[in-house]
Amino acid sequence: MTQSTEGPRFRRYSSETRAAMLVEAGLACLARGGITAFTIDNICAEAAVSRGLINHHFGSKDGLLAACYATMYDRFTSAVAPGGAALRGEASGLVHLVEANFAPAVFNPDSLRIWLALWGEIANNPALRNVHRARYQDFLFQVARAVTETASSRGLTVNAHSVAVLFIALSDGLWLEQGIDPTMLSRDAARRACYHFLESFLGPLDPMNLANPPGGDPA
Template structure:
């Protein structure tokens, strides 16, 4: 009688890979929280370690330098913005005006319009101009946003049968959102999220009057 064949051992590689990814993401999020609290200059490796509650050696194991960790943090921040405002909302079969209203609502919704989250963006502003890598990521994000918003304004113009410069409209709306975010971060009592969203909606409507 043949003895039963031993069951093949399951590879631990997926579990190891998952653990590495989870740890990297945890460190990236800690870096983002540190930037929100202390700004870029104040976000030392020690501060990030304290935020993540890990040793310096773990950060050195997963990232070659503080700059690499910061770049990854900014990349994740950009991806979150894109997911919340564009990739999740835009659909070819949706009315373009509803698409734009959804983006505005999301920009001032609870997932994005919160002090800590906006503080991360503000913290990055001081270093983007000095970092070629971050500058490139910022340029790519802005270019993608302008193109996406411009496409929506083109569709709205075609629907209403009105003439409008869609690129300038896109730049104007993005700049308005950015400005409202910054002003609210500096003084959260200045206006509410609903008022900010309404101001953007009114801006869009005035473009077509």
């Protein structure tokens, strides 16, 4: 009898690794075909796992979809959040927020397709809606804190919460419009619109305009 030299057919992974693989498979399906491609068969084929693992790790396909949303939002906020610079009262935190929002690593065709699929499900999916609420509130707090610290360092008084709400809505809308048809709105035009909005409350932020002192006329 000839002994097979092939390795084991299936690899053993930890529970955490399997769950992460399913999330990545789900995101790949969303990027490739939107929500209609987010099926158990497609996801399991992408991850090379059995159908039962989705229920085992996430309870249901909706549970996996919520995990995909959480992963996308966490990746987004880790890339664009103002971070420590804003806590020191520096404008660099808000500059990073604007610049990272439209950086290719965050803004690309795959991420656009994934976000469109996820946003379209929020209204009808309670699990997804709960994840969105928690992540949005955390990001809103971070943006408002950056606005507050920048305003304070410049001796300005602003309603940081309202500015943060409006900024997120503006950047989301520009992000979507630029992604749908970049011939109508360039990446740089979207970026400059975000700076223009923030500068109307805080003075110059755009690195191209920082030659003007706070309170002066932006270029």
